[in-house]
Amino acid sequence: MNKIAPKLVVRRLPIYLHILDNLIRNDVQIISSRELSDETGFTAEQIRKDLAFFGAFGTRGTGYNTSFLREKILKIIGLDDQTNIVVVGAGHLGIALIRYNVTNNSYVNVVAAFDIDPDVIGLKILDVEVMPMARMKEIAEEYKVKVAILTVPSEQAQIAVEQIIQSGINVIFNFAPTKLHVPEGVYVRNANLSIELQSLIYYATSEKEKKF
Amino acid sequence: MNKIAPKLVVRRLPIYLHILDNLIRNDVQIISSRELSDETGFTAEQIRKDLAFFGAFGTRGTGYNTSFLREKILKIIGLDDQTNIVVVGAGHLGIALIRYNVTNNSYVNVVAAFDIDPDVIGLKILDVEVMPMARMKEIAEEYKVKVAILTVPSEQAQIAVEQIIQSGINVIFNFAPTKLHVPEGVYVRNANLSIELQSLIYYATSEKEKKF
DNA sequence: TCATGTGAAGAGCTTCACAGCA
DNA sequence: TGCTGTGAAGCTCTTCACATGA
Numbered sequence: 001m002n003k004i005a006p007k008l009v010v011r012r013l014p015i016y017l018h019i020l021d022n023l024i025r026n027d028v029q030i031i032s033s034r035e036l037s038d039e040t041g042f043t044a045e046q047i048r049k050d051l052a053f054f055g056a057f058g059t060r061g062t063g064y065n066t067s068f069l070r071e072k073i074l075k076i077i078g079l080d081d082q083t084n085i086v087v088v089g090a091g092h093l094g095i096a097l098i099r100y101n102v103t104n105n106s107y108v109n110v111v112a113a114f115d116i117d118p119d120v121i122g123l124k125i126l127d128v129e130v131m132p133m134a135r136m137k138e139i140a141e142e143y144k145v146k147v148a149i150l151t152v153p154s155e156q157a158q159i160a161v162e163q164i165i166q167s168g169i170n171v172i173f174n175f176a177p178t179k180l181h182v183p184e185g186v187y188v189r190n191a192n193l194s195i196e197l198q199s200l201i202y203y204a205t206s207e208k209e210k211k212f
Numbered sequence: 213m214n215k216i217a218p219k220l221v222v223r224r225l226p227i228y229l230h231i232l233d234n235l236i237r238n239d240v241q242i243i244s245s246r247e248l249s250d251e252t253g254f255t256a257e258q259i260r261k262d263l264a265f266f267g268a269f270g271t272r273g274t275g276y277n278t279s280f281l282r283e284k285i286l287k288i289i290g291l292d293d294q295t296n297i298v299v300v301g302a303g304h305l306g307i308a309l310i311r312y313n314v315t316n317n318s319y320v321n322v323v324a325a326f327d328i329d330p331d332v333i334g335l336k337i338l339d340v341e342v343m344p345m346a347r348m349k350e351i352a353e354e355y356k357v358k359v360a361i362l363t364v365p366s367e368q369a370q371i372a373v374e375q376i377i378q379s380g381i382n383v384i385f386n387f388a389p390t391k392l393h394v395p396e397g398v399y400v401r402n403a404n405l406s407i408e409l410q411s412l413i414y415y416a417t418s419e420k421e422k423k424f
Numbered sequence: 425t426c427a428t429g430t431g432a433a434g435a436g437c438t439t440c441a442c443a444g445c446a
Numbered sequence: 447t448g449c450t451g452t453g454a455a456g457c458t459c460t461t462c463a464c465a466t467g468a
Contacts, residue, residue, distance in 0.1 A: 005414075006437065014410035018389065032449065041391055044449090045439060052451050054424055060445045060450045075424045077410060078417025085409070096308030097405065104389060105406040108413070146416035147409070171416040173409060177230065177316060179253055187415040191408065193309065194317040196401070197297070197359070197385060198226035198289060201320070202217075203399040204358035204383040205290025212266055212287045218459065244427060256427090257461060264429050272428045272467045 005076075009050045013073050015040055016047070020070040021106075032063035079107045084143040086169070088160050089152035090115040090123070090130040093175060097149055098125045111143045112136075116156070133163055140167040147171040154178040221262045225285050227252055228259070232282040233318075244275035291319045296355040298381070300372050301364035302327040302335070302342045305387060309361055310337045323355045328368070345375055352379040359383040366390040 019039050023031055033044040040047070051057050051064070057072050058064045074080055087094045090113045098110050113130045115121060123130045131139065139145065148169045152160045157176035164172060171187045174180055177195060180188050231251045235243055245256040252259070263269050263276070269284050270276045286292055299306045302325045310322050325342045327333060335342045343351065351357065360376045362369060362384050369388035376384060383399045386392055389407065392400050 008437065010414045011408070011411045013414070014407040015404075017410070018407065034449080039391065043439070045441095046437090048450060049438080049452080056451065058450050061448045062446070063449065072424050077414045079410065079413055083413050083416075092308045092311040096304045099304045101406060101409070105409065108406070108409055147412055149409070171412050173412055179251065187412070189408070189412055191403070191405070192227075193403070194313060194320070195226040195230065196223070196403065197313070197317065197320055197361070198229070198291065199223045200359055200383050200385055200399070200401055201291055201295050202222045202225070202289045204295075212284050220459065246427080255461070257463095258459090260428060261430080261460080268429070270428050273426045274468070275427065 003053075005053060009053055010077075012040075012042065012050055013077055016050075017070065017073045017077070017079075020066050020073070023066045024070060029066055030063045031066055031069075033058075035063075074107075083108050083147070084111045084145050085109070085147040085149060086111060086136065086139065086145050087113040087128070087149045087151065088115075088133075088136070088164060089113075089150060089156075089176075090117075090120045090125070091151060091153075094149070094151035095125050097151065097175075098128050108147075110149075111145065112139045115152075133160070136163055137167040140169055145169055147173065149173045149175065150180075151175045215265075217265060221265055222289075224252075224254065224262055225289055228262075229282065229285045229289070229291075232278050232285070235278045236282060241278055242275045243278055243281075245270075247275075286319075295320050295359070296323045296357050297321070297359040297361060298323060298348065298351065298357050299325040299340070299361045299363065300327075300345075300348070300376060301325075301362060301368075301388075302329075302332045302337070303363060303365075306361070306363035307337050309363065309387075310340050320359075323357065324351045327364075345372070348375055349379040352381055357381055359385065361385045361387065362392075363387045 016036065019036065033047045036047050037044040054076050057069050085108055087098055087110055094113060098113060101108065101110055110128050113125065113128055114133050114136050115130050116133055120130050121132050146169055148164045150157060150160060150172050154176050157178050157180060161172065161180050161182060165186055170185060172180065174188055174190045177192045182188055228248065231248065245259045248259045249256040266288050269281050297320055299310055299322055306325060310325060313320065313322055322340050325337065325340055326345050326348050327342050328345055332342050333344050358381055360381045362372060364372045366388050369390050369392060373384065373392050373394060377394065377398055382397060384392065386400055386402045389404045394400055
């Protein structure tokens with residue numbers, strides 16, 4: 001394994017994982033790329049190529065063993081044990097993501113939230129405590145946290161990023177509508193919901209109504 | 213204009229729009245693709261190509277007039293007047309998105325939320341009322357709603373989709389972790405936050421720790 | 425001179441067509 | 447036979463290099 005994995009392939013792996021979990025729960029032991037295609041909407045060829053990038057996990061003439069493939073994908077992503085993350089910014093969105101994540105995601109666990117507002121510090125969302133930013137490094141080290149969800153306002157985003165990086169976290173899922181400046185080796189994915197929403201409007205409006 | 217706009221270009225337009233809004237607020241009248249590159253992280257060439265796809269909006273040797281370019285992008289996206297949307301599913305995530313959107317997005321306006329739970333029907337989140345699903349069509353027609361944010365649980369997603377489509381809405385921003393089946397002409401964008409989060413773990417784990 | 429606009433080249437991802445193997 | 451695995455072709459998007467024009 002020396003080629004680097006295509007970004008879009010990596011983003012599809014958890015989708016396959018989710019389907020495999022459901023299949024295994026229903027005692028399905030074998031699945032073909034054609035059936036996975038029906039479940040996902042991706043083509044069977046694409047699914048085979050995605051998986052084949054990491055190795056030959058299937059059996060010709062038969063398909064993929066669901067449990068075996070699940071284990072392989074867990075290893076590839078790096079989800080082999082419970083992965084701990086933190087939420088930075090305990091506003092409405094941060095709190096909603098904590099509740100949402102806990103109920104929807106059995107692989108990733110939020111260990112703490114951080115905020116600068118004394119009014120929210122000390123609160124518990126489900127069993128997740130909101131702590132002052134100063135405790136981030138201690139928590140990150142204790143729980144081996146490598147990923148942070150960032151939901152602070154734009155103005156505070158860059159300052160929060162410095163603290164996140166100093167805490168040893170190297171992946172940021174950024175919900176603040178601003179560009180983050182990070183050093184080499186830190187990976188940022190932006191999830192700017194307002195901007196996504198605006199781009200969707202494009203597909204709601206017929207071409208005829210647009211003049212430019 | 214007969215070629216169809218590249219999807220990735222459309223997704224970047226609101227990013228340019230956001231920056232232009234800030235520049236105009238600070239009385240900046242001219243911006244070059246180089247400066248837009250510094251603000252966005254995209255290359256200057258890419259920004260020029262993105263904009264040039266829709267027309268020649270700049271002045272050679274000078275740059276782009278911020279107000280002029282803003283107007284053009286608004287027209288291209290279809291944001292020429294306040295765009296109304298609805299939220300389907302008034303759980304934690306739906307409520308958080310209503311609060312988040314209202315405070316972050318001056319172009320898009322949530323006119324109503326819908327849910328099946330009698331306990332939340334009648335609630336107001338800011339000034340957005342939670343209504344029974346049966347009222348969706350009426351509201352969609354009254355406010356010319358073309359876009360819905362879908363935040364119901366997976367099991368209810370497909371049923372909700374039928375109602376959304378029957379209400380005349382043709383674009384769905386889907387937060388439910390399930391594949392939606394829609395007819396031709398309906399555009400779905402998935403924002404599965406758990407799955408995005410899982411794919412990020414890949415970038416947090418060093419290659420050395422992975423064996424497959 | 426300086427920054428836009430644009431063909432051409434390049435990179436990345438998907439689809440095709442079929443070889444390979446249980 | 448049936449489904450995986452994979453080079454080759456095709457498509458989409460990005461980068462390059464420079465012609466164009468204020």
